[in-house]
Amino acid sequence: MKHVVVVGGGVAAKGFLSSAVAIHSDVKYTFIRKTEFGPVPCGIPYAFGTLDSPMDNISPDTGILKGGAELIIDEVIEIDSKEKNITLKSNKKLNYDKLVMAVGSEPIVPPFPGLELENILTIEKDLNVVTKQKEIIKNSKNIVIVGGGFIGVELADEIKNFEGKNVTIIELARNVLSAAFDVKYCQAVEDILKHKNINVITKLGVSEFKGNGKVEEVVLSNGQIVAADMVFLSIGAKPLIKLGEMAGLETNPRAGIITDAYGYTSNSDILAIGDCSSKIDFFSGKGSGIKLASVAAREGRIAALNLFGKVMPESPLGVTSLFSTCVHGEYFAATGMTIEQLEKSNTLFNTVDITTVDKHPTTLPNAKKIEGTFIFAKETNIILGAQLKGSVQVAELINFLGYAVQNKASAYELYTLNYASHPMGTPSPNKTIAHMAATALLKKIK
Amino acid sequence: MKHVVVVGGGVAAKGFLSSAVAIHSDVKYTFIRKTEFGPVPCGIPYAFGTLDSPMDNISPDTGILKGGAELIIDEVIEIDSKEKNITLKSNKKLNYDKLVMAVGSEPIVPPFPGLELENILTIEKDLNVVTKQKEIIKNSKNIVIVGGGFIGVELADEIKNFEGKNVTIIELARNVLSAAFDVKYCQAVEDILKHKNINVITKLGVSEFKGNGKVEEVVLSNGQIVAADMVFLSIGAKPLIKLGEMAGLETNPRAGIITDAYGYTSNSDILAIGDCSSKIDFFSGKGSGIKLASVAAREGRIAALNLFGKVMPESPLGVTSLFSTCVHGEYFAATGMTIEQLEKSNTLFNTVDITTVDKHPTTLPNAKKIEGTFIFAKETNIILGAQLKGSVQVAELINFLGYAVQNKASAYELYTLNYASHPMGTPSPNKTIAHMAATALLKKIK
Secondary structure, three states: OEEEEOOOOOOHHHHHHHHHHOOOOOOEEEEEEEEOOOOHHHHHHHOOOOOOOHHEEOOOHHHHHHHOOEEEOOOOOEEEOOOOEEEOOOEEEEEEEEEEOOOEEOOOOOOOOOOOOOOEOOOOOHHHHHHHHHHHHOOOOOOEEOOOOOOHHHHHHHHHHOOOOEEEEEEOOOOOOOOOOOHHHHHHHHHHHHHOEEEEEOOOOOOOOOOOOEEEEEEEOOEEEOOOOEEEEEEEEEEOHHHHHHHOOOOOOOOOEOOOOOOOOOOOOOEEEEEEEEEEEEEOEEEOOOOOOOHHHHHHHHHHOOOOOOOOOOOOOEEEOOEEEEEOOEOOOOOEHHHHHHHOOOOOOOOEEEEEEEOOOOOOOOOEEEEEEEEEEEOOOOOEEEEEHHHHHHHHHHHHHHHHHHHHEEHHHHHHOOOOOOHHHHHHOOOHHHHHHHHHHHHOOO | EEEEEOOOOOOHHHHHHHHHHHHOOOOOEEEHHHHHHOHHHHHHHHHHHOOHHHHHHOOOOOHHHHHHOEEOOOEEEEEEOOOOOEEEEOEEEEEEEEEEOOEEEEEEOOOOOOOOOOOOEOOOOOOHHHHHHHHHHHOEEEEEEEEEOHHHHHHHHOOOOOOOOEEEEEEOOOOOOOOOOOHHHHHHHHHHHHHHOOEEEEEOOOEEEEEOOOEEEEEOOOOOOEEOOOEEEEOOEEOOHHHHHHOOOOEOOOOOOOOOOOEEEEOOOOEEEEHOOOEEEEOOOOOOOOOOOHHHHHHHHHHHHOOOOOOOOOOOOOOOOHHHHHHEEEEEEEEEEHHHHHOOOOOOEEEEEEEOOOOOOOOOOOOEEEEEEEEEEEEOOOEEEEEEEEEEOOHHHHHHHHHHHHHOEEHHHHHHHOOOOOOOOOOOOOOOOOHHHHHHHHHHHH
């Protein structure tokens, strides 16, 4: 029986294993993880707030274990890619037919002066660490979050729900969430945060941390000082490539372990998936720096399907933005390219803005406005991107639009599709967001 | 300036007009409706319950009127399709360049004995009627709904929210909603209704109504008697074709005014859209009897786009089921074909059942289970249909799946797509419903 060894036990590993045990059942699977349990990575901000305990944020292994995969709690210390075996810290040796690296990423920590001070934390995918950090939050008044990406914003939103916390986000770019959204939506997020008395500082970086043993102050690049009992660094993540180097694979410190679109590395018996592996952008065909659980899950299942020979008729599509978040109960979502990105890439496009309501008639209780910006290519009228703001429906609406982007749907296709509508769950049939966007575009280009 | 006259002011007319005023701006538009206001048709069940007043269920004309269309409250009594003019009840005559018939349908009322009794009502798209009917409901204790389609079920659900009402649904078919769902989901709907103390009678028809002036009893085909202070007939609708006949168009009493996929009738200056016009089924290419607001809206916009010459590269796709409903807070949705329909049409297929949760981790507050059944073609593995049950997210999820059906997506495509996930709004990235379904299918066909 073939033996497939997976190093890692996070989202990519689980995406891979849950698919592989279903599709290739006559195979022995072993996965090696440092810890007994792994968290739901996107759930970490909620482990600090909404969830009673960080332990409520465990990502269960049940399905995979029931599928027959074996978990070894250990660490890989050596890979012999010629003999096709690995050595664990416990000195155990495992032979493999296929080795799958799903070791993830680590937080980016720029060399700020004062980093050695206590209570400067990073997001760690380790429930014990999260539990300890939650204690530190509890005992802190002034909390500074450096980096206003999704994690930073969600963390601020969650922590501010506790009484008596001064929360500050520091973001170097023009806005929070600027990698995912154009100004209009970023500002809407910032407005919600500010309305919640979260201090949002943008276009300024950190120059150093100061304190006596413990961090006490964050000094910004303009000299401004923000008081801090603790600091969360949520600046981003870089791929862990040590294991790839150990196996003699082609790697790149920024991109990760170099793979093709199926997850195959430069050694055809070793695959790499998730944050540790390189990605190709759907639009440009160049490298993509997106590190997301949904991307990792997808790479896991693509690798699983094509593990013993490629069964896909053509190379899987590259990675495209497909994001959603929730800020104080308001949902934001985006797919494809932003206006800013398109301008930088010299792509010609048209944009339209749309407003609808998630129920109809709009007099129904709890009916909520949905706003959207849609971007279409200039001559082909193919959808290039969309950004949404509204009720929880937005979190699935974006998957429809993400599919349209990946399917290279034109405005005419979105205009003409059949859609479902219902008073209690969607806009009115004459206000479906995708066809409204298409109509607005047709009006614009006439 | 060209003059386009629309007869009707419901969903199809508005779908047409809102698109036409956007796309062809150098045109004069007139629409003729019998009443000053029209209701949101799918909102009618909620006008009897959730909404404070039926008047909260007005479908606004604002957008169309602002776009420059003129509303005439009147009725068409004559059409001269040679001279291209119409005569209104007020004796007013209007010339047209294009005439659009969007006159809808009327309730099907089988010739039950006792139909002349008082308080036997049908669903009417007239707010004054709805207002009067709401009074009758208020004053009735025993309410019988004949026909367990979407309207019948939603009506029962809404009316039962009032105290002291005995509500009975009588459905001739195997289950309520049997045209849209397979047994599993129909039974789930019936369980919710029964749990709410709604009396659900299936596989039995009405043989007559009895009473003294007012209806008092409904006699079923097996002799069983159900007490009734009022009866709602929600058996379905048939197209209004009188106007088509008046204009000498090709018509069919079941299918309606015969049109091509763009809405053109047998007279190239007259279009027909919505419930009054014929439809082609996406799968079979044969006639479709689906009468839905969403279909009417779509036909309106397709007709608008192609009004002065067809601009679509190919004939628009046929109508495919895309339904959602909400029964006592639980959402149900379906697209494509059901198992029952596929068996009847001799199509070979595989089905898989899936369960996921609409938030992750599943320990988050208000996380709700989503169940789905997916149907794929046997050899091509193309998605043919899906049925869902779960939270409000289901109402937009079905639009994603409906797009997949219309796009003839294979399980491999659904498996490989990029998806968005977020703790507060979607299943975990390894539990996205579409890729879970695809994985289950790949497992099944291995």
